[in-house]
Amino acid sequence: MAMLEVHSVKxxxxxxxxxxxxxxxxxxxxxxxxxxxxxSGKTTLLRCMNFLERADGGEMxxxxxxxxxxxxxxxxxxxxxxxxxxxFQNYNLFRNKTALQNVTEGxxxxxxxxxxxxxDIARRALAKVGLSDREDHYPSQLSGGQxxxxxxxxxxxxxxxxxxxxEPTSALDPELTGxxxxxxxxxxxxxxxxxxxxxxxxxxxxxxxxxxxxxxGAVVExxxxxxxxxxxxxxxxxxxxxxxxxEEHTEKESET
Amino acid sequence: xxxxLWSLLVDSFWQILLPGLTMTLPLTAVSFTFxxxxxIAVALVQFARLPVLRHLARFxxxxxxxxPLLVQLFVVFYGLPHVGVLxxxxxxxxxxxxxxxxxYCAETIRAALESVPPGQMEAGQCVGMSYLQVIRRIVLPQxxxxxxxxxxNSLIAMVKDTSLAANITVTEMFMVTQRIVAWSYEPLALYIxxxxxxxxxxxxLTKVQHFGEKKLQxxxxxxx
Numbered sequence: 001m002a003m004l005e006v007h008s009v010k011x012x013x014x015x016x017x018x019x020x021x022x023x024x025x026x027x028x029x030x031x032x033x034x035x036x037x038x039x040s041g042k043t044t045l046l047r048c049m050n051f052l053e054r055a056d057g058g059e060m061x062x063x064x065x066x067x068x069x070x071x072x073x074x075x076x077x078x079x080x081x082x083x084x085x086x087x088f089q090n091y092n093l094f095r096n097k098t099a100l101q102n103v104t105e106g107x108x109x110x111x112x113x114x115x116x117x118x119x120d121i122a123r124r125a126l127a128k129v130g131l132s133d134r135e136d137h138y139p140s141q142l143s144g145g146q147x148x149x150x151x152x153x154x155x156x157x158x159x160x161x162x163x164x165x166x167e168p169t170s171a172l173d174p175e176l177t178g179x180x181x182x183x184x185x186x187x188x189x190x191x192x193x194x195x196x197x198x199x200x201x202x203x204x205x206x207x208x209x210x211x212x213x214x215x216x217g218a219v220v221e222x223x224x225x226x227x228x229x230x231x232x233x234x235x236x237x238x239x240x241x242x243x244x245x246x247e248e249h250t251e252k253e254s255e256t
Numbered sequence: 257x258x259x260x261l262w263s264l265l266v267d268s269f270w271q272i273l274l275p276g277l278t279m280t281l282p283l284t285a286v287s288f289t290f291x292x293x294x295x296i297a298v299a300l301v302q303f304a305r306l307p308v309l310r311h312l313a314r315f316x317x318x319x320x321x322x323x324p325l326l327v328q329l330f331v332v333f334y335g336l337p338h339v340g341v342l343x344x345x346x347x348x349x350x351x352x353x354x355x356x357x358x359x360y361c362a363e364t365i366r367a368a369l370e371s372v373p374p375g376q377m378e379a380g381q382c383v384g385m386s387y388l389q390v391i392r393r394i395v396l397p398q399x400x401x402x403x404x405x406x407x408x409n410s411l412i413a414m415v416k417d418t419s420l421a422a423n424i425t426v427t428e429m430f431m432v433t434q435r436i437v438a439w440s441y442e443p444l445a446l447y448i449x450x451x452x453x454x455x456x457x458x459x460x461l462t463k464v465q466h467f468g469e470k471k472l473q474x475x476x477x478x479x480x
Binding site: 052078106138139158 | 373375376378379380381382383384385386389393394397398401475476
């Protein structure tokens with residue numbers, strides 16, 4: 001049985017139908033990359049799955065429990081959020097808290113953990129993302145890459161069953177994406193279950209084990225990462241991958 | 257300047273300063289504290305879009321900001337006794353100043369709450385905090401820091417507004433000055449003198465504000 005499944009997730013903003021009934025399955029230990037052109041609904045899907053947006057329809061099965069997405073109770077939302085973590089595109093670190101406090105906040109306040117224990121966990125989490133020497137820095141004193149690593153530390157500290165990543169490197173300067181991707185690779189290696197909306201093809205290709213290609217609010221193709229990139233079945237997937245490799249070429253040319 | 261006028265000004269300085277320290281400032285401090293409590297509640301009710309309460313909040317702000325403070329003082333002190341509600345002058349002044357200032361500060365704090373990026377709330381909820389926990393620990397502290405200079409401004413304005421309480425028999429600085437003018441017939445010198453004492457109070461508060469803003473430049477932000 002899959003750890004997490006969603007069925008026919010639907011979401012519209014006004015007249016715009018952003019998700020037209022998306023299915024998704026995540027097994028424990030999976031690193032699933034969600035790819036797709038901008039406006040395809042990737043981010044909305046992820047936000048619906050953590051109830052930052054209320055879906056108009058669909059169902060979630062989490063650890064065998066069923067939840068109707070459009071009328072899930074507040075209590076269930078709170079319970080599910082305690083099993084998950086979310087890493088935002090623009091980090092969203094608490095601006096009035098230091099790096100260390102950003103990590104302990106969810107432990108002490110939301111989980112009522114004793115302060116000493118929370119500090120231990122937070123220090124370990126910050127060490128893991130390589131920021132032990134930045135504990136007392138406020139977000140405004142950190143680079144984008146460092147902020148995103150603190151955000152990842154904040155996510156792993158709560159010992160989630162799955163971490164959702166919403167384009168975690170898109171807001172970063174190109175030279176800073178590497179440090180964040182390295183941390184994510186390490187997490188994947190340790191068996192963390194991750195659902196990653198991304199534009200980083202190298203990450204999708206080399207780190208994720210499954211890929212879902214979304215276009216205009218529907219899944220076009222999904223499969224294991226190797227065959228997705230080596231032998232995509234759908235013409236639209238091939239077209240998408242061609243545009244991307246084209247972009248990569250032009251980027252490289254313009255750099256030289 | 258005649259010697260008589262000089263000694264009048266020196267004597268009256270202490271006579272005016274004393275109610276300034278024992279009435280004007282405490283009246284301001286107490287009223288402003290209540291005003292802040294009212295303002296935070298009224299701002300949060302609107303920020304959280306609570307169904308009925310937010311309309312009550314808008315109504316409260318509409319009425320209070322749309323009527324003169326002096327009229328509000330008269331309604332409470334001279335008007336309410338006609339329907340059997342008797343409130344002493346000082347409590348009446350505190351009541352009116354708190355409610356009046358609360359309406360203005362509520363708008364300041366509401367604007368500051370809305371300037372906090374929505375991602376702060378989302379991140380808080382994603383780490384498992386409840387809506388109220390995020391408000392209390394993340395959103396409100398950031399908003400209060402943003403609102404601080406404007407709130408300090410309101411506090412300074414309030415010091416001067418307390419002079420209106422003289423009209424409902426509160427013995428504060430301005431009332432004492434009027435009494436001295438009544439027997440000394442030196443309105444120009446004495447009203448300038450009381451004005452200077454208000455200026456002195458506000459200068460000190462401005463210094464405190466600047467000091468406070470420096471202290472609040474934490475969170476790692478540089479500059480003002």
